Amino acid sequence: MSTYEILQHYWWAIISLLGGLLVFLFFVQGGNTMIFSLGKTEEQRRLIVNSTGNKWEFTFTTLVTFGGAAFASFPLFYSTSFGGAYWAWMIILFSFVLQAVSYEFQNKIGNLLGTKTYRIFLTINGVIGPLFVGVAVASFFTGSQFIVNKTNFIESQMPVISQWTNPLHGLELVEVLNNLLLGVAVLFLSRILGMLYFVNNIKDIDLEKHIRKNLPIETVIFLIFFLSFFIRILRTIGFTVMPSGEIAMESYKYFHNMIAMPVVSIIFIIGVIGVLFGILGTIYNKSFNKGIWYSGIGTVLTVFGLLLLAGYNNTPYYPSTTDLQSSLTLQNSCSSFFTLKVMSWVSVLIPIVLVYIFYVWRKMNAKQIDSEELKQNKEELY
Amino acid sequence: MFDILDPAFVDWSRAQFAMTAMYHWIFVPLTLGLGLILGVMETLYYRTHNEMWLRAEKFWMKLFGINFCIGIATGLILEFEFGTNWSNYSWFVGDIFGAPLAIEGIVAFFLEATFIAVMFFGWKKVGPKFHLASTWLTWVGATLSAWWILVANAWMQHPVGMKFNPDTMRNEMYNFAAVALSPTAVNKFLHTVISGWLLGAVFVVGISCWFLLKNREKPLALGSMKIATIVGLAAALFSLYSGDRSGYEIAQTQPMKLAAFEGEYQGGADRPFVLFGIFNPNKKAPNDKVDPYLCKIEIPKLLSLLSMHQLHAYVPGINDLLNGGYKLPNGSKALSAQDKIAIGKTSIKALDAYRAASKAGDKDGALIAKVVMEKTMPYFGYGFIKSPNDLVPNVPLNFYAFRVMVGVGFYFILFFIVFTVLLFKKNFIEKRWLMWVGLYSIILVYIGGEAGWVVAETGRQPWSIQDLLPTAVSISKLNIGNVEASFFIFLTIFTVLLIAGICIMVKAIKKGPEPQSLNN
Numbered sequence: 001m002s003t004y005e006i007l008q009h010y011w012w013a014i015i016s017l018l019g020g021l022l023v024f025l026f027f028v029q030g031g032n033t034m035i036f037s038l039g040k041t042e043e044q045r046r047l048i049v050n051s052t053g054n055k056w057e058f059t060f061t062t063l064v065t066f067g068g069a070a071f072a073s074f075p076l077f078y079s080t081s082f083g084g085a086y087w088a089w090m091i092i093l094f095s096f097v098l099q100a101v102s103y104e105f106q107n108k109i110g111n112l113l114g115t116k117t118y119r120i121f122l123t124i125n126g127v128i129g130p131l132f133v134g135v136a137v138a139s140f141f142t143g144s145q146f147i148v149n150k151t152n153f154i155e156s157q158m159p160v161i162s163q164w165t166n167p168l169h170g171l172e173l174v175e176v177l178n179n180l181l182l183g184v185a186v187l188f189l190s191r192i193l194g195m196l197y198f199v200n201n202i203k204d205i206d207l208e209k210h211i212r213k214n215l216p217i218e219t220v221i222f223l224i225f226f227l228s229f230f231i232r233i234l235r236t237i238g239f240t241v242m243p244s245g246e247i248a249m250e251s252y253k254y255f256h257n258m259i260a261m262p263v264v265s266i267i268f269i270i271g272v273i274g275v276l277f278g279i280l281g282t283i284y285n286k287s288f289n290k291g292i293w294y295s296g297i298g299t300v301l302t303v304f305g306l307l308l309l310a311g312y313n314n315t316p317y318y319p320s321t322t323d324l325q326s327s328l329t330l331q332n333s334c335s336s337f338f339t340l341k342v343m344s345w346v347s348v349l350i351p352i353v354l355v356y357i358f359y360v361w362r363k364m365n366a367k368q369i370d371s372e373e374l375k376q377n378k379e380e381l382y
Numbered sequence: 383m384f385d386i387l388d389p390a391f392v393d394w395s396r397a398q399f400a401m402t403a404m405y406h407w408i409f410v411p412l413t414l415g416l417g418l419i420l421g422v423m424e425t426l427y428y429r430t431h432n433e434m435w436l437r438a439e440k441f442w443m444k445l446f447g448i449n450f451c452i453g454i455a456t457g458l459i460l461e462f463e464f465g466t467n468w469s470n471y472s473w474f475v476g477d478i479f480g481a482p483l484a485i486e487g488i489v490a491f492f493l494e495a496t497f498i499a500v501m502f503f504g505w506k507k508v509g510p511k512f513h514l515a516s517t518w519l520t521w522v523g524a525t526l527s528a529w530w531i532l533v534a535n536a537w538m539q540h541p542v543g544m545k546f547n548p549d550t551m552r553n554e555m556y557n558f559a560a561v562a563l564s565p566t567a568v569n570k571f572l573h574t575v576i577s578g579w580l581l582g583a584v585f586v587v588g589i590s591c592w593f594l595l596k597n598r599e600k601p602l603a604l605g606s607m608k609i610a611t612i613v614g615l616a617a618a619l620f621s622l623y624s625g626d627r628s629g630y631e632i633a634q635t636q637p638m639k640l641a642a643f644e645g646e647y648q649g650g651a652d653r654p655f656v657l658f659g660i661f662n663p664n665k666k667a668p669n670d671k672v673d674p675y676l677c678k679i680e681i682p683k684l685l686s687l688l689s690m691h692q693l694h695a696y697v698p699g700i701n702d703l704l705n706g707g708y709k710l711p712n713g714s715k716a717l718s719a720q721d722k723i724a725i726g727k728t729s730i731k732a733l734d735a736y737r738a739a740s741k742a743g744d745k746d747g748a749l750i751a752k753v754v755m756e757k758t759m760p761y762f763g764y765g766f767i768k769s770p771n772d773l774v775p776n777v778p779l780n781f782y783a784f785r786v787m788v789g790v791g792f793y794f795i796l797f798f799i800v801f802t803v804l805l806f807k808k809n810f811i812e813k814r815w816l817m818w819v820g821l822y823s824i825i826l827v828y829i830g831g832e833a834g835w836v837v838a839e840t841g842r843q844p845w846s847i848q849d850l851l852p853t854a855v856s857i858s859k860l861n862i863g864n865v866e867a868s869f870f871i872f873l874t875i876f877t878v879l880l881i882a883g884i885c886i887m888v889k890a891i892k893k894g895p896e897p898q899s900l901n902n
Contacts, residue, residue, distance in 0.1 A: 054499040058495060058496075060454060061487065061494075065484070065491065068461065069484045070480075071479070073484070075476025075480055078465045078480070082462060082465025083466055083468075083470075084469070086858070087864070090868050090871075093459055097456075100451050104447055104448055104450075104451040105448075105882055109886070111882055112878070112881060112886075150473075160470050161469070162473070335554075336477050338556055343481060350488060356496060363500070363507055364500065379440075379896050380440075380503060
């Protein structure tokens with residue numbers, strides 16, 4: 001493998017890691033889908049909002065960094081997916097705009113729309129964000145409808161390199177069963193992570209009791225959707241890059257990837273075990289409140305492994321069902337060697353970023369949030 | 383060539399991006415300016431333990447928070463709109479342009495996002511020193527974020543450090559330092575960030591004036607005003623200096639933009655500066671012999687001095703730039719727009735020939751085509767331009783916007799000199815007229831900031847990347863209805879949120895700072 005290829009794989013790993021972190025941080029979104037269902041009283045609703053209230057920016061920032069990193073390392077993906085699946089991404093963006101202001105605005109005097117409306121906005125983002133991101137990630141396995149022709153730039157009367165061939169511009173992705181399965185799975189995983197985070201971060205006996213009671217149902221729904229997606233993906237005909245460079249179909253491609261990349265498979269399996277350990281520990285041990293960490297790290301590893309399965313081992317990570325040869329691979333969609341090298345030097349800073357986030361997180365979460373804190377910090381909290 | 387491109391479609395994509403950028407720029411400068419003032423206030427509290435500074439900081443922080451959240455919401459949209467609406471652009475220059483955006487996320491945005499949580503919610507969770515550091519780090523994060531975004535924007539104005547690769551059909555970076563530290567980026571950063579400090583200072587002075595008018599919170603208002611006045615005066619004076627540097631730099635790298643915002647159709651030596659003028663609506667084309675002005679007030683030789691830093695310097699006008707033939711600083715003769723378009727078309731043909739020869743395995747043919755292409759590459763983008771007149775930006779818009787920006791800049795130099803002189807006099811708070819001026823000047827500073835962006839972005843047209851890629855060729859392939867729909871959805875969301883944000887701010891200001899006991 002040349003240095004250039006190593007850098008391409010390195011940057012796909014960074015993108016995959018950011019994807020994993022993003023899905024973990026969706027505990028904010030998942031938690032927000034339960035403001036009204038879990039929060040039986042106004043105090044509980046405020047506890048829920050304030051519990052994720054000093055974490056939502058991490059989700060936001062990870063989403064921005066995911067976008068920026070994709071732009072810098074795989075610009076053809078950025079160009080093709082965002083410019084093509086326009087409405088899928090727009091819907092995600094609309095919901096995140098609403099989320100960004102809703103924390104700050106929801107409890108302020110003169111907020112124009114009323115507290116409930118902003119909390120509904122948080123709920124909408126909580127559903128749409130994970131659902132559509134899940135659908136978008138699933139399309140890495142199921143494919144999308146686009147054509148890439150770089151010569152368009154100088155030859156055609158419509159000089160656009162990447163052209164989406166479905167007029168629904170991304171909305172059609174929801175019609176694909178496997179996409180929908182992963183979308184719903186990510187939504188329920190977010191809700192589970194939200195519950196685990198509340199158990200860890202909120203001191204409210206009734207809320208905790210309610211969460212521990214509801215957790216098994218959410219887990220069953222998540223497992224049904226996730227396992228259905230995963231088993232179907234392993235059994236399906238996948239996309240592969242032939243030694244000649246041509247893209248072709250291959251039966252059981254993603255199963256073959258798991259066999260061919262045992263390290264990736266182990267990462268994935270450890271991730272799934274971590275997710276389940278965090279959930280089951282919380283269900284069966286009433287004093288266990290560290291589930292978010294096991295399930296959170298498990299989520300990062302699971303999504304990381306899943307995305308590596310989609311992009312490594314000569315697999316086009318963004319397949320085109322309209323024109324197989326237009327599919328995006330690590331090689332044909334990445335930035336130049338120089339840019340990847342520069343960006344790799346910048347990525348050395350990522351561990352430093354993670355260390356200070358970890359340190360601040362520990363400081364801010366050293367004590368559980370409770371009704372007393374809400375009363376004492378009425379002006380500062382949401 | 384490219385006849386199928388619907389200009390209306392390009393306009394809708396431009397409108398969506400411009401709207402997002404202008405909404406974004408309502409909020410970002412206040413974050414930059416107020417963040418600095420918050421840092422100073424908390425430092426004063428940390429050093430003096432004077433509770434007034436704590437109350438003041440918590441009050442301004444509340445307004446900072448309301449403003450900040452809409453700022454990052456609009457910022458998120460801007461980043462993704464490069465992909466959603468400018469798909470061709472994303473591929474053609476993504477190798478260079480994507481890097482600053484990624485670095486912004488990794489280096490700056492995480493810093494800001496991490497420590498802003500401590501700044502707002504960490505008063506009782508961390509020690510005073512850690513909290514103080516967090517307040518400053520939030521501001522550092524916001525400023526670093528601005529740095530990388532402005533590096534990206536500066537590169538669009540003056541692309542450097544890259545080379546076109548005909549095999550990948552895109553521009554590729556070969557010199558990161560040239561991109562990250564280009565003089566255009568440095569000037570843009572200084573001018574933009576300092577103008578943010580200016581806005582933050584005017585905001586604090588204006589709201590403090592309101593408290594004094596209402597006879598409320600005198601010590602807090604005066605204390606806030608003193609800090610803001612010092613920041614504001616320094617920022618106003620430095621804006622003048624950075625603005626001059628920017629103008630000089632634009633004259634060298636984007637002469638058409640300079641000619642447009644100076645309303646300079648016919649150039650020459652010893653050019654006067656049009657202090658104010660009214661454009662003639664009958665002026666339809668650059669070379670139609672119609673006088674561009676109905677009336678104007680000029681200052682002799684000032685344009686030559688400002689743009690070239692020489693009293694007798696030659697400044698090309700729009701028609702000179704279109705017709706060419708004048709002597710360039712390096713002694714060569716300037717090409718006409720028609721020549722550049724012809725060379726651009728040759729460049730595109732050479733690229734086509736290169737790809738065809740490469741595909742056919744004709745190495746010699748590919749080499750010959752590549753040599754031609756590389757020689758003509760500086761004018762590649764001109765090959766997409768239909769008519770020379772398409773190279774002229776909207777002159778009246780740029781002319782007026784530039785004068786608004788500069789006028790507002792000079793107004794605030796005077797404003798802060800007056801405030802600095804009078805603020806330390808005993809009868810300062812009796813000058814109610816000055817308080818009203820301070821309060822209503824908040825509107826002016828926002829208008830000035832927005833006008834600055836209008837000049838920066840519309841002055842670059844028809845290019846998305848100066849001389850390299852026209853805006854019309856940067857697009858995504860979407861139906862016009864898609865972009866119209868998303869435009870109106872964004873317009874509705876942003877407008878409702880802006881109104882809500884203003885209402886919340888007004889209520890918070892009217893309520894005023896919390897009583898001392900609540901701050902402990």
